[in-house]
Amino acid sequence: MEETPRLVASDIDGTLLRDDRTLSPHTAAVLTRISAAGTPVVLVTGRPIRWLKLVYDQLDKPLPAVCANGAVVYDPDADEVLRADPLAPELLAEVARRLRAEVPGVSFAVEIVDSREMRHEAHYPLRWDADDDAIRAVDTPEELVEVPAVKLLARAGDQDPDRFTQVVAGALAGLAEATHSSYSGLVEISASGVTKAAGLAWYCHRLGVDAADVLAFGDMPNDVPMLTWAGRAVAVSNAHRAVLEIADEVTGANSVDGVATYLEKVFGTA
Structure with missing residues (x-):
């Protein structure tokens, strides 16, 4: 993917959040700016819905989320589950x-x-x-x-x-x-078949966004399906070896705003 991505997807823990589980003001501002300019930003996480508030409280505006490793797609504005794929x-x-x-x-x-x-x-x-x-x-x-x-x-x-x-x-x-x-x-x-990739693919289809136009960030094995599916896969430098092996590129660690730094290179800093 050489063109500007049509959607940004990022894991939360170990990727966006620092080791103390806080989101830096710099990263929060970059995510807000990209989303406000019209490029959807989606949080793709293993976290349950009830843990999202800790992240949303650090953002100017809550972002849509693919939760529970792809089993739940969540709209925070309406507090609505758009899709759920549970184990019976x-x-x-x-x-x-x-x-x-x-x-x-x-x-x-x-x-x-x-x-x-x-x-x-x-x-x-x-x-x-x-x-x-x-x-x-x-x-x-x-x-x-x-x-x-x-x-x-x-x-x-x-x-x-x-x-x-x-x-x-x-x-x-x-x-x-x-x-x-x-x-x-x-x-x-x-x-079976429920992964971060599957949940994100469903959400992207809803928006009319192809996998080739998705920029994704992650750090752990549960991110591998999503990173393999996305058009551009970026690992933070602190990532698990399984992620580093399949990523297209590597950015700085979660502790130094690696995702925000990469996004500024792609979208600009203005």
Whole structure:
């Protein structure tokens, strides 16, 4: 892609946000300027909807988002889910059954209600929003798989994230998608065919934008499908090796506004 892109898509954590999970004023201003000038800017993230407010509070205007690794497409202006592609209860139950047989000590959580709420097993380790009213432990394993979930989360103690994801993906081959977006040993599971690429492609089709005209930024394995799909794929320099291997270009790290710096080269600084 040599021409100015018709749409900009970016991951959030480790890409746009600095390591302290703040968005620099510089990056916020660049995103606002590009969006206001008429080029759509879309956040494409593993985050659930309920975690977007932390980012929106740092922007002049909220941006549309592809959440939960592609399972949810969200319009923040209308507070409306445009599309959701969850794991059905029967599929959730089979995924959980296979992983309990394959991974000793595995524990689960599910993102439900289009990722506005979370349910988790009592022994599932919560890392961030344990005190949120939208988070609740279930009383039985069966309760965890009673309703559709846009994402199933799996942990099994201290794990190498790449190896653990390979184990989970192998157990679920042909049944569901497995990826990871952190180094904490968390594996994120979506319905078969649901990826950041699929969610973003649906949104771009809605706008009449081709993949060739999309500029995308990312840093972790869950970004690989999106970066492979987009016409121009840019990794931040702090990215996982899987992302660096497939990116068309590399920009500066998330800690030094790498995305904003690249966007200014493409769109200008005025």
